[in-house]
Every structure is written in structure tokens, then in C-alpha cells.
Amino acid sequence: MGLLEGKRLLITGVLTDASIAFHVAKFAQLEGAEVVLTSFGRQMKITQVISKRLPKEAPVVELDVSSDDDLAALAERVKEHVPALDGVLHSIGFAPQAAMGGNFLNTEWADVATAVQISAFSLKSLAMAAKPLMGEGGSIVGLTFDAQYAWPVYDWMGVAKAAFEATNRYLARDLGPFGIRCNLVSAGPVKTTAAKSIPGFEKMEGGWPERAPLGWDATTAEPVAKTCAVLLSDWMPATTAEIIHVDGGYHAMGV
Ligand SMILES: NC(=O)c1ccc[n+]([C@@H]2O[C@H](COP(=O)([O-])OP(=O)(O)OC[C@H]3O[C@@H](n4cnc5c(N)ncnc54)[C@H](O)[C@@H]3O)[C@@H](O)[C@H]2O)c1
Secondary structure, eight states, X not given: OOTTXXXXXXXXXXXXXXXXXXXXXXXXHHTTOEEEEEEOTTHHHHHHHHHTTSSSOXXXXXXXXXXXXHXXXXXXXXXXXXXXXXXEEEOOOOOOGXXXXXXXXXXXXXXXXXHHIIIIIHHHHHHHHHGGGOTTXXXXXXXXXXXXXXXXXXXXXXXXXXXXXXXXXXXXXXXXGXXXXXXXXEEOXXXXXXXXXXXXXXXXXXXXXXXXXXXXXXXXXXXXXXXXXXXXXXXXXXXXXXXXXXXXXXXXXXX
């Protein structure tokens, strides 16, 4: 029996087959889960094409996490494909170019607000939109980039990730009584569309393979995705409000 046999999962964030979410969807299906994807706007068509590269093509429902209409309609849209959800993957991040790349001292609030809304507040928005389908409890998993540190060029996205990590803890507090676990995976750098949109991403990535005791391959999301799959399973039943590093051990090493 697969790790996720019988689980019905909502997976956001599949944009390309390099997306972390693509690999989570792939492993989830291989381990027995039924998967529904989300995408939005012009990316819908791309996600539909990429979905065909999964072991089993998954339906795609529309969700822009900044749209109140999409959030309100999410449960109904998902119910067209599965009657309930056992897990949700939040794999969404966005910051305007002006909020990253070394312009920290001059970034305007409007750009910061967008980064925080799409990359941090959206964890709460998505959780509440999916909650009506999670009557029997379940698991919500998100992806962070260790927000304890000031990284080169990450700037206001790093601030948004700090808010995201705090949001996860408060969600865990308030959704625990409903049997819903909330956890994050703190991933090392992976070459995805979101990563490539960070001006100077190589400065964040540099030295990672050498410093991580297990080494690190930024060309694959598979190790990160496998850990997400475990968190979505029944095998971490008493873990919530947690952040698990999947970074080759980089976070624990002194310089
Ligand atoms: N790639 C890395 O190095 C890395 C490291 C740590 C954490 N992460 C996090 O992993 C998550 C997934 O990113 P990725 O690296 O797979 O990149 P990606 O570009 O493949 O995925 C980002 C996704 O965010 C979605 N998105 C953006 N704005 C949205 C909106 N308004 N509504 C709904 N969806 C929206 C995009 O459609 C896209 O699918 C992000 O939270 C990112 O911060 C990435």
C-alpha cells in the first residue's frame, strides 16, 4: 500500500515540471493519492499542459490566492473532482522585482504589500478556503526559505517568508482543534521559475553544495517533494507548527 493511498490532495503551484509542486504531485500520485491542481489566469493553460506529464493527468481548478471570488468558489470547484480533502500543499510565492535583488532600503510599501499578501497571508486564505472540505482533519504543508537569516538579494521576500512562518504557527494553533496539522518544509535552493525570477539568485545558491554536509543539487526538487509527501501522509500524526529543513544540512553548519 502506498504512503498516500486513498488521500485526496489539493496541490497549488504547478507551473512547470521543475516546480516543487509538480514533484509533490508526482510522488503523491505514485504513492496512491488522488490529486487536484490549482492555477490561475494565463498560467491555467500551462498548468493543464504540464499536468499531462504527471503519472496520471490531474484536473486543474482556478485559484488566484489574491482573489476573494476564487477563494470563495474554491470548495465548490474542488468538489467537482473530489468530495473532500485530506491535504493541501501551499506552493505559492511571488514578490515584485522591486522587492528583491538588493533594493531593500528603497522598496515601496505597495510592492512589499503584494509580496506579503501573495506569499504569506495566502497560507491563511488557502487554509480557510479549503477547510470546509477538511471535515475529518488533515495536513496543510507549505514551502519556506529559512527566514531566520538576512540572505543576499532575497530582501522583502525574506520578510514575507518570516510572516509566512509565523502564519503557519498561528494556523497550527487555531486549526489543531479541528484535527488539521500545519507544517512547512524549509527548502534549499531549487532552480524553478520563482527562483530564477530573483535577481541575483546565484548569490543565494552559491556555496550550498560545499557547505551542506549531504551536498545539494539545485537542479531537482525531488528531496523537498518527498518530505512534503511524508508530511501529507499519516506518518507524522503528532507534528504541527513545525518547520522541517530539507537543505542537505546547510542550516546547522557554522561558516
Ligand atoms: N525554488 C527555491 O529555491 C525555493 C526554496 C525555498 C522555498 N521555495 C518556495 O517554494 C514555493 C514554490 O515555488 P517554486 O520554487 O516551485 O517556483 P514556481 O515558480 O514553480 O512556483 C511558484 C508558484 O506560485 C504560483 N503563484 C504566484 N502567484 C500566485 C497567485 N496570486 N495565486 C496562486 N498562485 C500563485 C505560480 O503560479 C507558481 O505556480 C514558493 O513558496 C517558494 O517561495 C522555493
